[in-house]
Amino acid sequence: MTTQHTVRLTVGQAIVRFLAQQRVERDGITAPFFGGAFGIFGHGNVAGIGQALLQYREEFPYHQGRNEQGLVHAAIGYAKAKNRLGALAVTTSIGPGAANMITGAGTATSNRLPVLLLPSDYFATRRTGYVLQQIEDPTSPANSTNDAFRAVSRFWDRVSRPEQLSEALLGAMRVLTSPADTGAATVAVPQDVQAEAYDFPVEFFRERVWYVPRARADLAALHRAADAVRQARRPLIIAGGGVIYSEATEALESFVEATGIPVGVTQAGKASLRWDHPLNVGALGASGSKYANQLAAQADLIIGIGTRYTDFTSASNTLFQDPDVRFLNLNVQEFDAYKEGALAVIGDARESLRELGELLGEWRVPEDHRRQAIELADEWRHEVDRIVAPDPAAETLPQAVAIGIVNTFTKADDVVINAAGSMPGDLHRVWRPGGPLGYGIEYGYSCMGYEIAAGVGAKLADRDREVFTFIGDGTYLMLSAELLTSVQEGLKQIVILVDNKGYGSIEALSKTVGSQGFGCRFLYRDQATGQFSDRTLDIDFAQNAASYGATVYTATTADELRDALAAAVAGEETAVIYTVVDAQGRFGGSGAWWEVPVPQVAEIDSSNEARGVYDDHRATQRLYV
Template identity: 50%
Template sequence: MTATVRLTTAQALVRFLAAQYTERDGARARLIGATWGIFGHGNVAGIGQALLEYADVMPFHQGRNEQAMVHAATGYARQSGRLSTHAVTTSIGPGATNLVTGAALATVNHLPVLLLPGDVFATRPADPVLQQLEVPYAGDVSVNDCLRPVSRWFDRITRPEALVPAALEAMRVLTDPVETGAVTLALPQDVQAEAYDWPEEFFAERVWAVRRPGADPAELAAAVRLIRSARRPLLVAGGGVHHSRAEDTLCEFAATTGIPVASTQSGKGSLRFDHPQDVGGVGHTGTAVADALARTADLVIGVGTRWTDFTTASGTLFAEPGVRFLNLTVAPHDGHKLAGTPLIADARTGLSELTAALRPHAYRVADDYAAEYARGKAAWERGVDACFTAADPDARPTQEQVLGALDAVVDATDVVINAAGSLPGDLHRLWRARSRDQYHVEYGYSCMGYEIPAAIGVSLAAPGRPVWALVGDGTYLMMPTEIVTAVQEGVPLKVVLVQNHGYASIGGLSEAVGGERFGTAYRLPAADGSLTGAPLPVDLAANAASLGMRVLRATTVRELGSALLEARDAATPTCVYVETATADTVSGAPGGQAWWDVPVAETATRPSAVRARESYERQAMTRRRHL
């Protein structure tokens, strides 16, 4: 007879999660490292009680905002190489719907996170309950169904015994390199607290092997033929390089072949910035050298990238008439994009197999091609130096000089986090990544508010390393709440708060597409009612201090450098607040190196929109479909 143990559904779930592990390359990690929670009537008596019951085996973190908790878990998962993540529990109603944005971010970026929202009563003893959404045409719908399209796996546990197959399937998806993302187990509040006789085997330690599939021999042979026939190949490194921990293998491939390596936002840092084959970011926010190579490449090798819009520059960047694409990816869905030749394999395994297969042919790019990109790389680095250097150290810094000041104080152990605003473009173009995980820019969803909670997650995954959350004032105002969590838990994150009085990046885009920066500045109303008056009289540094952070104010380049050094050594959460120079005193950082397709009003009376449409139509004529 099978031995059983009587527990509530919530207790069984917590015990089960505490016994799950991943293993890759002989290294084992705990799959669910901790649980984040905000409790309400939908989960306090169920999973809340269970987390208290098993506090010795499941660490708990108290959050302030449900979306932020998901961001923290996602940051932890990315820093952990997708081998470990956190769970997030909320009550029903607004607590559950606040998960949606964080879930979408995790799924878009292929990062595992487990969501455990409370749900309405499965047995309907009271109907409707507080916070229940009544749907006239369906009795089995709750607000948690909003999580279906942003989850890679969703289930509602309407009976205790249904947890067994659902929990196992959830773990399978979380650990699958192709399918991973947000996983949701909706937990009706009565079922959470219901007792059941569980088989003891359900709680046994379970190890989920993370696969490294190799390439099909025929696909590998086709890939080798493509590379050998290429005169001007370019490799584009995506986030899959980091997920696979393929950085050293990519370094060997690049050194062996001489093929230059550009990077997406997710892939930046795949090679160190000073590696001879690293040519920087590619696409709309790319470097001049990378985008020039992309325009003339006859073969583009995508490794671990899903070819998003900024990377492909809306089908206009890769302009060589006969250009071909080779897509090395673990995901078959991405392997055929841009009419590419698929090489379906784990990034590290596939690159290793490619390098070995090319060695007998002694393939290497021509010396004149290598010299060309070396000159371009050197010229670009001189431009970065110019952007980072302030002629007057006692002047207010530009945003680029803020990055230059930070660049001067970090080393390979620091992690720099950003997600939205004008900073991702400047970082992609200018930041000098010193290690495989120093550059942490979430640009798959580009979610304002990600940075501070993600920095907490990264700090928990990499204790002892300096972690920087770079935020503009717009992003800061979206979600500063987890500063309180960092203070509570003693997480010494460093926040660089850049005050530029509004949504600067969208303001610039608005101006470019004829929108005249409408609704993008943080200003008081002018006499005509438009938001063009004086800047809002807010003090975000005082706000950060009120939430418990130590705040260092910097008004000049010189003060900024000193403040960043002090913050780096701080053992408590510390904010460096700096107001950047106005638009007419910027350092002249280069603009977009490739076109980004943002549709412009086809008809308008305002001259700015008319001019923008004319420019748009000229650029749109260069579109192409790679067939």
């Protein structure tokens, strides 16, 4: 009889020991999967996982933070910078500490990015009765705050006994390292279980390598795909984030040059083809350009590569107007591959592109289609040059000009980060990324408050890359505290804090749907009328940022912004550049629609007028089946 060797540890200690031994390998390159943990300690984890992080702090780094949602956002920024081949764990107390992570979990899962969440939970024994920070459910004592994570996690488990830990953590690792299923993995750990000792098998703590596969597509599906491409006269590729995550950028460029098929890019796929490639027609969809969208509207075959077809990409299913348009999707995720009634090729993007290219042989698009795409791409690049050029006559710096100026200070490996407001749209249109990992825009969830925290995570993932973080005044007020984390960790992050005196993006949207920008400006209330006045709130953002310990610069002109950027780039610390931009300084249009419901009946003229426009656009909406 063989005796299994064991080691006596608490569950919290076993979690940290296990995480420290996880490795990931793709294409023969092996690296540690976890870069450590973020955590805020409180009721539930302070003497459980918290004690374990103290005990193993030399082999598993711990990072402090200010807000649990911010910690998850930092972990997402880290995972994105690691191209999903690395992750961070996040531990919190029970109740409100755990609930604060739910938004972050949704952000991770929507963006298909791996984060491990370790929220504390009630006492598994229930010997104490109901405890502080526990939700009391009269229909089921088994329910807690952590059950709310089920809807926003790709994996969920509750470890009520030490014996369950191996199944929970191995299940979480399967999801975290899966190209198809990755997202937030939540393992809830009751506080008494965290501190409970158990004789764990030594084998559980061996170095374990998780191999990230390059799943090959079905050969018959590839042949069907090749036939569909050969029949097309006006094909268009939509390059999504899957191109970057599978490191398929070179394969995409080779495929495009061999076939002549033009490429439009989503937010996640913005850097999948170099911005100056002759057949890169740029941003596509509601936040795209009219040039790319013109090709999309007339395309007879849409080839979606690593995209999940959000409503921004499809312009709420109004973008693709050829009556006989067909869809061909290359995606590692079966769920995404079948969207829009597509012919599905399920497999790794890089390998699928290579194999499809081999089947196509010498086939190329008709020359008139290729020539039109090149002309439109060239027109768009000239338009970008015009948009970002400073206007000496402008009283306030337009947002796109500010973005263009920042872009001139970036190097090939630098990264730009943003998430919400009007800036993602402007960045999607005009930013020129230097490399595949240089565009860190979160637009799967468009989560306000993501930006600064994600910059912390991106910098922890690679301290040699410059991180430029754009954030608007509205989202800054929601979650600015991770500036202190950036300072605490000694990270150099350059934050461009853009003040447009309110929720400028939603104000513009509000006006287009007839709601007159109501509730979108930061205005004092008129005590006499009880309504908002015309007087803008006076907020000293520069002083607020300085109070966190950041080096702060103020820039109101193009020249001042350049000077501030030069100083920030030369420095070694977290810097904030505060600038005021024109809140309504929009430019051009995408030529595409985004559905935002408008009241069918109203007593406000602007709402009724907007409803007429809405009905006209909705009449062009299609279900692609």
